[in-house]
Amino acid sequence: MTARQRADRLAGLAFVAPAALTLAALALYPALWVLWLSLQQRVPIFGIARFVGLDHFAFLATDPRFWNAARVTLVFTGVSVVLELVLGMAAALALQRQRVGRRLALSLLLLAWALPSVVTARLFEWLYHPSAGLVNIVLGRPLNWLGDPTLALAGLILADVWRTMPFVALLCYARLLTIAPEVYEAARVDGAGRLATLTFVTLPLLRSILLVALLFRTLDALRAFDLMYVLTGGGPANTTETLTVYAYRSLFQTLQLGFGSAIGVVIFVLVMAVAAVYLRALRREGAAA
Amino acid sequence: MRTRRWAGDVVVLLALVVWATPFFWQLRTSFTPDGELLATSSALPSRPTIVHYTAVVERSVMPQALGNSLGVAALTTLVALAIGLPAAYGIARLPVPGKGLLLLAVVASTAFPQITTVSPLYLLMRALGLRDTWTALVLANTSFALPLLIWLLAGFIREIPIEVEEAAFLDGAGRLVALRRVVLPLVAPGVASAALLTFLASWNEFLFAYTFTATEASRTVPVALALFPGVFEVPWGDIAAASILASLPPIVIVVGLQRWLVRGLVAGAMKE
Numbered sequence: 285m286t287a288r289q290r291a292d293r294l295a296g297l298a299f300v301a302p303a304a305l306t307l308a309a310l311a312l313y314p315a316l317w318v319l320w321l322s323l324q325q326r327v328p329i330f331g332i333a334r335f336v337g338l339d340h341f342a343f344l345a346t347d348p349r350f351w352n353a354a355r356v357t358l359v360f361t362g363v364s365v366v367l368e369l370v371l372g373m374a375a376a377l378a379l380q381r382q383r384v385g386r387r388l389a390l391s392l393l394l395l396a397w398a399l400p401s402v403v404t405a406r407l408f409e410w411l412y413h414p415s416a417g418l419v420n421i422v423l424g425r426p427l428n429w430l431g432d433p434t435l436a437l438a439g440l441i442l443a444d445v446w447r448t449m450p451f452v453a454l455l456c457y458a459r460l461l462t463i464a465p466e467v468y469e470a471a472r473v474d475g476a477g478r479l480a481t482l483t484f485v486t487l488p489l490l491r492s493i494l495l496v497a498l499l500f501r502t503l504d505a506l507r508a509f510d511l512m513y514v515l516t517g518g519g520p521a522n523t524t525e526t527l528t529v530y531a532y533r534s535l536f537q538t539l540q541l542g543f544g545s546a547i548g549v550v551i552f553v554l555v556m557a558v559a560a561v562y563l564r565a566l567r568r569e570g571a572a573a
Numbered sequence: 574m575r576t577r578r579w580a581g582d583v584v585v586l587l588a589l590v591v592w593a594t595p596f597f598w599q600l601r602t603s604f605t606p607d608g609e610l611l612a613t614s615s616a617l618p619s620r621p622t623i624v625h626y627t628a629v630v631e632r633s634v635m636p637q638a639l640g641n642s643l644g645v646a647a648l649t650t651l652v653a654l655a656i657g658l659p660a661a662y663g664i665a666r667l668p669v670p671g672k673g674l675l676l677l678a679v680v681a682s683t684a685f686p687q688i689t690t691v692s693p694l695y696l697l698m699r700a701l702g703l704r705d706t707w708t709a710l711v712l713a714n715t716s717f718a719l720p721l722l723i724w725l726l727a728g729f730i731r732e733i734p735i736e737v738e739e740a741a742f743l744d745g746a747g748r749l750v751a752l753r754r755v756v757l758p759l760v761a762p763g764v765a766s767a768a769l770l771t772f773l774a775s776w777n778e779f780l781f782a783y784t785f786t787a788t789e790a791s792r793t794v795p796v797a798l799a800l801f802p803g804v805f806e807v808p809w810g811d812i813a814a815a816s817i818l819a820s821l822p823p824i825v826i827v828v829g830l831q832r833w834l835v836r837g838l839v840a841g842a843m844k845e
Contacts, residue, residue, distance in 0.1 A: 296667030
């Protein structure tokens with residue numbers, strides 16, 4: 285090893301060490317600690333802290349509220365992610381030809397994405413007001429969006445789609461801009477019409493970025509908390525209570541730190557499993573391309 | 574042909590204005606007097622007013638919350654940059670032992686659900702006596718800001734041709750001098766993008782701030798907005814004004830600093 289290589293190794297360690305220690309303390313350590321917490325009965329206000337093994341998980345397996353929250357989480361994630369991908373792709377295709385006012389267009393598009401989700405929740409709470417909300421004014425019907433168990437989840441999904449479609453649109457739009465004009469020229473020369481160009485040229489080129497968007501959006505939707513907590517608080521009748529809201533209420537409203545952590549661990553496993561599946565698909569995609 | 578082009582562009586812009594309606598509607602509400610709020614009869618209020626803004630500024634915790642959010646987001650960004658920039662350089666350029674493991678930790682921690690780590694972090698903040706302080710929020714936000722920043726910056730540094738640095742070494746510059754004189758200026762736009770995203774994520778963060786704060790001494794904007802008080806009825810106009818104030822930094826970033834924002838967002842997704 286030369287002096288230069290030795291110096292580089294040392295410099296590398298010195299450069300990386302603060303970040304490694306910070307991540308260990310603020311991410312790795314809490315991730316392990318939560319596993320330990322999930323095996324305990326912990327109710328701080330009563331000074332209860334004892335080891336209960338897998339009891340919480342056994343309870344969750346037969347807990348109807350847990351299965352309801354799991355169902356709500358999956359419906360919320362599935363429906364909003366599909367809508368976001370479809371609408372985002374459509375928006376990107378519309379933007380692709382934009383010549384005038386591109387910056388204005390991107391500003392209008394990204395506005396919804398950049399706002400704090402608590403603001404989004406407040407926006408939609410007012411839009412859904414039974415008598416004075418814009419949604420009902422437009423529909424001409426007095427629907428109680430956030431109070432009706434059959435409507436609340438749809439209302440919540442709509443707010444999420446509004447907020448995150450722009451993210452998908454931006455990724456697709458950025459990918460579309462990298463497609464060389466010659467590709468379209470060649471398709472035109474070959475006699476491909478608009479539909480054929482879209483199906484056989486544009487969409488295949490969007491595949492990998494759509495997969496990335498799918499990964500990011502699914503993970504974020506599974507982890508989402510702010511929007512439903514502030515907009516509906518999980519109600520009415522728990523019809524919008526996701527796993528994250530159930531976990532939060534257990535942790536900090538009924539103050540069962542152990543039980544709430546167990547739900548947190550379930551969410552963690554779910555998110556990591558989804559990430560692993562997608563990453564494998566992405567790698568295969570990378571190998572194929 | 575030319576007019577058709579224009580028409581298409583205008584249609585797209587109009588569609589985007591419609592998409593942004595929820596925000597514009599809140600903007601309208603924030604200038605609408607209470608008497609007109611529950612009986613909308615026109616697109617614009619007949620007698621626009623700023624009473625909701627004066628109410629929020631003079632009689633709510635929003636001004637203090639805005640200060641807290643600004644401070645916490647700025648400090649989070651600075652701390653994460655100070656720790657993350659050298660780490661990103663090390664990962665991109667230097668032979669660090671255990672680099673693969675560190676990268677895995679970085680990627681995995683960007684996917685950590687906050688709801689999972691909130692309970693141990695809560696116990697940690699309590700044990701350290703940090704509840705209801707800026708420090709608690711800066712530390713907690715660093716847990717998601719740092720991996721994001723390292724990931725983005727390492728990508729930007731890899732884009733710089735290695736020859737530029739090697740040329741500096743040939744001229745006798747040491748690692749640190751090359752880093753400061755050559756790498757830093759070239760990666761500055763990337764640093765700006767990554768810092769913007771970090772600031773925005775920290776400004777918008779709700780769960781940690783909601784859990785670790787107890788009073789207006791440290792409550793951030795999203796928390797103040799979520800807890801916005803109503804005595805007998807919901808003060809829709811005041812809430813609208815407060816949400817517009819909460820949206821100002823994101824709007825400045827989207828409209829004024831769009832180039833850097835877009836660059837950062839796209840870079841995060843396009844690199845594998």
